[in-house]
Amino acid sequence: MxxxxxxxxxxxxxxxxxxxxxxxxxxxxxxxxxxxxxxxxxxxxxxxxxLGIKLFDETPQTLKINNIQVGLNSVNLSGKILNIYETRSFQKNNRSGNIGSLLIGDETGTIRIVIWDENLIKLIKEMKQGDIIKIMNGYSKQNNNGFKELHLGGKSQILINPEGEKIQEIKITQISSRKKIKDLNNPGFAEVFGTVVDIFEPKYYNSCPICSKKLFPELDKFKCQEHGITIPKKTPVLNIYFDDGTGNIRAVLFREQAEKLMNKKENLDELKKEARGKQLLLKGKVTKNEMFNRMELVVNNLEEPDPKEIIAELENQ
Ligand SMILES: [Zn+2]
Incomplete structure (x- = not known):
């Protein structure tokens, strides 16, 4: 121009x-x-x-989700938050950090947002489902399941509920790695929607209150390799049987995920009363338990979909 x-x-x-x-x-x-x-x-x-005056309107075009191609840099995008996932920490080649993730949607589709920048991860606490966020300077990638994701790093920005941003009806296109239990034959990430059919006696271990890693007793104290002597946190592990109509699988829930389902009930009978029959969306890693020669789901996210979502799920089956 x-x-x-x-x-x-x-x-x-x-x-x-x-x-x-x-x-x-x-x-x-x-x-x-x-x-x-x-x-x-x-x-x-x-x-x-x-004089530092911009002659051209340099606001890059804001894309809609279905326009996002893999490999784009500086993507601007607005969407409504459909889901906020638990922030995970990772350790790889002496590097450690956190990864936050969200699912957002607009009128054209849904996309997972993967957040690497610590300041933006902190911002997640201020977000809630239904908020509209405006993302600036994201880059698009393809994940292992073949879905597009938008990644946010140090140059990216997020505005929560910016004035004037509106999202109409959301078009759900990407329920990512949703699978049927009968198809969980290989290790990998999966989301399963189903019902809790049975629940086993919860077990507990001592974990570090800072990093949640398992603590081992040292004399009469508990020590975390990273955080030294700490006061152990009694942390549950819960095994459940989960069924989606196509099959059932043993799912293992740790920490927050176990606590969510247990809802403060520790007694097995009460717990069964509380949890049996519950319809949940479980996300996690499918792994093979070699000892028992069976596939298990190690849950890293548990959600209770609201009734509207449950109906939509059942209609999709
Ligand atoms: Zn620790």
Whole structure:
């Protein structure tokens, strides 16, 4: 796009607050300085740069979810938060950090947002389901399940409920790795929607209150390799049988996930009363238990869908 001299002049005057005479003098001066090698327009461009004035509207186009291609940089996107997943920590090659993730949707689809930047991860606490977020400067990737994701790093930004942003009806396109229990034959990530059919006596272990890792007794104290001597937190592990009509699987729930389902009931009978028959969406890792030669689901996220979602799920089956 080429702007004519008058347009540039007007923009500089408007945005700098300088008078027309002053701006024109600066432009003339620049032309003289460059020995008339450039046009008036060219000199005006340089002046606007020097004054830090943007001549073009540089707001990149905000994309809709179904327009996102794999491999895009600086993606801007607005969407409604459909789900906030638990922030996970990772340790890899002496690097450690956290990964936050969300599912957002707009009128054209849904996409998972993967957040690497610690400041943005902190911001997740201020978000809730149904909030509209505006994302700036994300980059798109494809995950192992073949779905597109938008990743956010240090250059990315998130605005929560920015004024004027509206999302109409959400089009659900990507329930990611939703699987039927009968198909869980290979290790990997899976989401299963089904019913708790049985529950086993919860077991407890001592975990570090900071990093949640298992603690081992040392003399009469408990020590975390990373955090030293700490006061152990009694942490549950819960095994359940989970059935989705196509089959059943033993699911293992740790910590928060177990606590969510147990809802403060420790007695097995009470717990059975509480949890049996509950319809849940479990997400986690399918692993093979070699000892018993069976597949198990190690749950890292447990959700109780609201009734509307349950109906939609059942209609999809
Ligand atoms: Zn620790």
């Amino acid at each position: 080429i702007l004519d001299y008058e347009t540039i002049l007007r923009k500089i005057i408007d945005k700098s607050g300088l008078s027309k005479t002053d701006v024109e003098a600066k432009i003339k001066e620049k032309q003289i300085q460059l020995q008339d090698l450039i046009s008036k327009e060219g000199a005006a461009h340089i002046i606007s740069n020097e």
